[in-house]
Amino acid sequence: MKTKCPKCSGLGSVVVDYKECEACGGTGYEDDAFDVGNHFKGVNSKAKAKFDLGSDQDIPCEACNGKGQVEVYDDCPHCKGTGQINVCRDCGKLIDEKYDVCTDCEEKRKVEKMKHDEYVARENQVRKVYVLDSLCQMSDMDKDKLYRGKITRIERYGAFVSLNKNVWGLMRGDVSQYHVGDEIIVFITAIKSREGKIDLAPAYVDKYKLIRLTKSIPRTLIGDLEKKMGKLVRIDGEVQQIQQTSGPTIFTINDESGVTWVAAFDKAGERSYPEIDLGDAVQVIGEVNEHGGKTQIESSSMIKLSPEQTDKLHALIDNALDKRAEPPHVDFLVKSDVLNRLKPKMREAAHKIRRAILDGRTILLRHHNDADGICAGVAMEKALIPLIEEINPSNDAQYYYFKRSPSKAPFYELEDVVKDLSFALEDQERHGQKLPLIVLLDNGSTEEDIVALMQAKIYDIEVVVIDHHSPGELLTIEEENGEIVGATVAVDEYVDTHVNPYLVGGDSQLTAGALASEVAHIINPSVKDLIVHLPAVAALGDHAECGEVYQYLELAAEKGFTREHLAQIAECVDFEAYFLRFMNGRGIMDTILGVDNLDKHDKMINALYKEYLKRVDTQLKAALPNIQKTQFENGIYFNIIDVEKYAHKFTFPAPGKTCGFVHDRLIKELGEDKPIVTLGHGPDFGVFRATDAVNEEYGFNVNDVVSALAERIPSAGIDGGGHECAGSIKYIEGLGEEVLSQVVLEIKSMSKN
Structure with missing residues (x-):
């Protein structure tokens, strides 16, 4: 210058x-x-x-x-x-003409600029504000940090600020602008003693983020909690269930080693930690104790883990539970090529069911309400409940985490899925339960199941199907040495695991009861002796005939069950199921099937079987004289009866069963090797029964007949299906005569292969 x-x-x-x-x-x-x-x-x-x-x-x-x-x-x-x-602009010192300021002032300018930049950066930066958890003490405090607290008392000389239940301090000076209950960000001006006396001052920050300051406690696995009784522990896990009681809030937490319960209490009946949701990964600190015979943690703090910690924990839990869910390797109850080819799918189904139990999901079991379906459901029930009670050691665990419900139709009806979804969503909202795993037994494979399955999939509910009904056309086929070892069908788009003998070249003679019993044995091998006779009951109830059936009969005989007694059991199951309707009849069915209450089994069978025979005899006396019998020119014996007019209504046996009994009586008259078709019909429905001979010689298949008629008379609203030789058809009542006429023409036109 x-x-x-x-x-x-x-x-x-x-x-x-x-x-x-x-x-x-x-x-x-x-x-x-x-x-x-x-x-x-x-x-x-x-x-x-x-x-x-x-x-x-x-x-x-x-x-x-x-x-x-x-x-x-x-x-x-x-x-x-x-x-x-x-001269220098700043200090006036003589300097060279090519400079504006001297070197000393230039250095001062740099320092001042750095200080200014630091000030601007400090003003613009997002400051860290710490929130103390309930376990932090004065020894955890740091004068260089900002803290969030709450004003708990105001006096003329200042305001008392609590940082948690253990740490509080006095904010001196004019506090007229504050009120009790206000949250405030403060910093420490003086720590006067380690017993808890500190002075605070308000920190005026615009941009900040809250950081939870937790007491440093090493993690304890849930599986080791019993060793820590009465001690303060920290667990990291996933929230499986949240249940609000009239007192505390109960959180069900699982990690890679097990499941426990955390009790949190603020006010009676008031939700604790409302920011914690189902499925969150959390860190819990509290004291281990025992409540109601099970280990429980009295929570001191519960916080969500960071996204990085959550991902790490979920991966850890997922890998550990996958290993625990892996079913043991056991042999099948019988020797079977079909079962061997189905083994990967059966083990996959067992793994998904075991994993759902470990995940704390309810197993929602649906099965057809006949002897085959009930045997399948009971076998699975006996395998699953011990595992559920082992994972969740409470008296009512089996009722929270397992539901078995029969279905009237041999497929998953809309009525069924609506009930299941309604209860599942209600349980999720009211009790904080996860959405269930749906297991369909003796139904779920056909196109009729698709609409219901689609609804379940809208909510991302996992579905396992174990069935022996024909799934229709095989979309893709995998073969080895000329044998089908794998296939996909239409329903597979909506099912996570599908076990069906048709997918590996088998047929319906290997019943759902047998398949479910084998999967139950894989899931829990300890139930083998309890359920080993159920496949034989299911086979006799479904009139199945194959090599596996004879082996199952031999296994049942080794346990003391004769074929005649097994047949009586199957018939009593069907008889009792009619009156139970939509109830599962857990205790009664256990007695009838001989899996529990064994001292009452024989008495129950004797009582029910006598009544069963009486009612069947009464129904046949009304029905047999009114059968219209014909032998077509192609050699097929066709029998038709109006079960609406010539059978007792609203009693056992129902129309479908009545048709079956009529068909069995006609087989005795004509011979098992004859091609016989029996149709029992009402105003808007029909029930088919056919011998294996008509299927083998003429290619008779109920599903094909229903499809052909639906295409031929689209205005009749035809629907139905089932097994090849046993199934049903529905139609509009006004076109009933035309539909029945077309049924007759369809069977008349069949020719020998």
């Missing part, structure tokens, strides 16, 4: 020497004031006036002002004669 030179005052020159004044000769006075003889000659009036001299005073020299000397000037060395110099 250019400024006036201080050395020469901007003149550009300075005095460098002095010389005698030439005007006065060094005397300092004017020459004309004296004569030659040094006598006063007279005074110059002008000089006298200038210097204000008296008449008798000498006159100073105007050139040197009476000094007798004059200055000798030269260029100012400081500004080199320019009269200006370049």
